[in-house]
Amino acid sequence: MLQIDSVSRAFGGVYAVRDVSLTVAEGETRAVIGPNGAGKSTLFNLISGHLLPDSGTVSYGPAGERRRIDRLTPHARARLGIAIVFQGARLFGGMTALENVMVGAHARTRHGFLSAALRLPRHRGEEARIRADALAALDRVGLRDWAHRAADVLPLGQQRSLQVARALCARPRLLLLDEPASGLRAAEREALAQLVESLREEGLTTMLIEHDVAFVARLADRVSVLDLGRHIAEGTPDEIRRDDAVLTAYLGGTVS
Numbered sequence: 108m109l110q111i112d113s114v115s116r117a118f119g120g121v122y123a124v125r126d127v128s129l130t131v132a133e134g135e136t137r138a139v140i141g142p143n144g145a146g147k148s149t150l151f152n153l154i155s156g157h158l159l160p161d162s163g164t165v166s167y168g169p170a171g172e173r174r175r176i177d178r179l180t181p182h183a184r185a186r187l188g189i190a191i192v193f194q195g196a197r198l199f200g201g202m203t204a205l206e207n208v209m210v211g212a213h214a215r216t217r218h219g220f221l222s223a224a225l226r227l228p229r230h231r232g233e234e235a236r237i238r239a240d241a242l243a244a245l246d247r248v249g250l251r252d253w254a255h256r257a258a259d260v261l262p263l264g265q266q267r268s269l270q271v272a273r274a275l276c277a278r279p280r281l282l283l284l285d286e287p288a289s290g291l292r293a294a295e296r297e298a299l300a301q302l303v304e305s306l307r308e309e310g311l312t313t314m315l316i317e318h319d320v321a322f323v324a325r326l327a328d329r330v331s332v333l334d335l336g337r338h339i340a341e342g343t344p345d346e347i348r349r350d351d352a353v354l355t356a357y358l359g360g361t362v363s
């Protein structure tokens with residue numbers, strides 16, 4: 108579904124991502140781990156289009172439909188089915204849960220969010236369909252009963268689920284989750300883990316950045332490890348746990 112070839116991106120002469128190559132299969136759940144500053148979020152932004160690579164290529168799509176996307180805008184990539192939930196992403200505080208999700212659906216409409224917000228005539232016909240999709244997305248993440256509550260009064264765990272619903276409403280084929288579990292309490296983490304598992308069962312291709320090893324071991328088919336911008340290891344969670352380069356990266360070179 109995703110193929111990244113020799114991608115690099117530097118800031119001020121310092122590589123955030125350096126010569127990274129990896130492929131993610133359709134239906135796979137891929138965890139991306141690595142110490143702080145390893146380049147994980149930068150990699151996600153290179154996939155979503157919020158950053159462009161200095162060199163290298165990003166290709167996307169199921170077999171037979173694969174195409175290069177590394178020069179496309181984030182909006183164009185969203186319309187191809189790539190959705191990202193940013194780390195610490197904010198919700199629109201003055202809106203209900205349902206309205207927040209409907210914003211996500213506009214990412215894939217022809218006219219976009221601005222036209223929706225202005226309620227232009229050409230847009231009105233799509234409104235009912237988007238509303239139905241948004242309610243379905245809320246249902247999928249267990250938030251149907253919260254649809255008409257203000258988004259900013261939801262507990263943090265449900266805010267995260269709402270962000271996932273917003274991304275799902277755009278009908279992604281590749282979902283990028285940047286540290287979705289950070290700051291959540293145990294019960295909230297469990298609910299999020301179950302949500303990611305259910306998406307996996309539905310066959311959605313997902314990449315997630317996560318620090319918690321138990322969370323990764325439970326959810327990921329494969330794990331990619333970044334360190335100082337480089338892709339230093341890839342394997343199943345079990346293989347990664349035994350990988351010397353990974354232990355060295357995490358423990359600062361103290362492993363013999």
Ligand SMILES: Nc1ncnc2c1ncn2[C@@H]1O[C@H](COP(=O)(O)OP(=O)(O)OP(=O)(O)O)[C@@H](O)[C@H]1O
Nearest residue numbers: 118119122123141142143144145146147148149150
């Ligand atoms: N927009 C930017 N401008 C300048 N430097 C940046 C920018 N984005 C990232 N960097 C730098 O690139 C490196 C990688 O950052 P990135 O956020 O991708 O790492 P990360 O693995 O996601 O870290 P964390 O786990 O702390 O979120 C860091 O040294 C960071 O300071």
